[in-house]
Amino acid sequence: MLEKHQHKHAVRDFDGVIEIRSNPVPRYFAWLFYGLVTWGVLFMAYYLLSGWSSEAEFARKMSAHQERSAAPLMAAAPVDAGAQRAAGEKLYAEHCAACHGAKGEGGIGPALNQADYQYGRERMQVIESIAQGRPGGMPAYANQFSATQIEALADFLLQL
Structure with a gap:
């Protein structure tokens, strides 16, 4: 036989698992969660609003690479x-x-x-x-x- 438990806090019964919400979530979890949400919004805003694009960065790096690879060809001494x-x-x-x-x-x-x-x-x-x-x-x-x-x-x- 199952005994009925009397709880003075909110109780949720799902699939035989009783969840008692008498203990609040630790503060550092809340700080971590809201901090990560804030960081995510700032990160997206920086990359979306700053004009940065991966295509432009790739083009810049590719042109620098082509200049470096072409420099030895132009600097070789005649034989x-x-x-x-x-x-x-x-x-x-x-x-x-x-x-x-x-x-x-x-x-x-x-x-x-x-x-x-x-x-x-x-x-x-x-x-x-x-x-x-x-x-x-x-x-x-x-x-x-x-x-x-x-x-x-x-x-x-x-x-x-």
């Missing part, structure tokens, strides 16, 4: 022209000829013995194309080649 041409020709034969043809006549990739390139035929534009790649199948070689090798390959391509 012997004959050795540089031979190095560029060797790199082209090993890495580029499969897509662009043995003499730059094209194939899977576009022809490189033409007067104009899709992304520009200036030396820095060609270096950028080699280092960072291009959409549609041109891989980036900045992590595989040194700055000197990329420059040698660009000089070889400009002589085709």
Whole structure:
């Protein structure tokens, strides 16, 4: 038999569990709860109203990264022209000829013995194309080649 309990405080009976609310919630729980709510509102207000956006931050960091990665390419010292041409020709034969043809006549990739390139035929534009790649199948070689090798390959391509 169940005995009926007499309580002088509010009692809730749910599914056989008796909840007695005679003890209040500790003050530090209330302070923590309201503090977190306040912090959340301030945090959202700062990021929503301050003009900050993840896209702008990404663009800023990406431009800084591109400037850092392009700086070594522009600062490299010139080397012997004959050795540089031979190095560029060797790199082209090993890495580029499969897509662009043995003499730059094209194939899977576009022809490189033409007067104009899709992304520009200036030396820095060609270096950028080699280092960072291009959409549609041109891989980036900045992590595989040194700055000197990329420059040698660009000089070889400009002589085709």
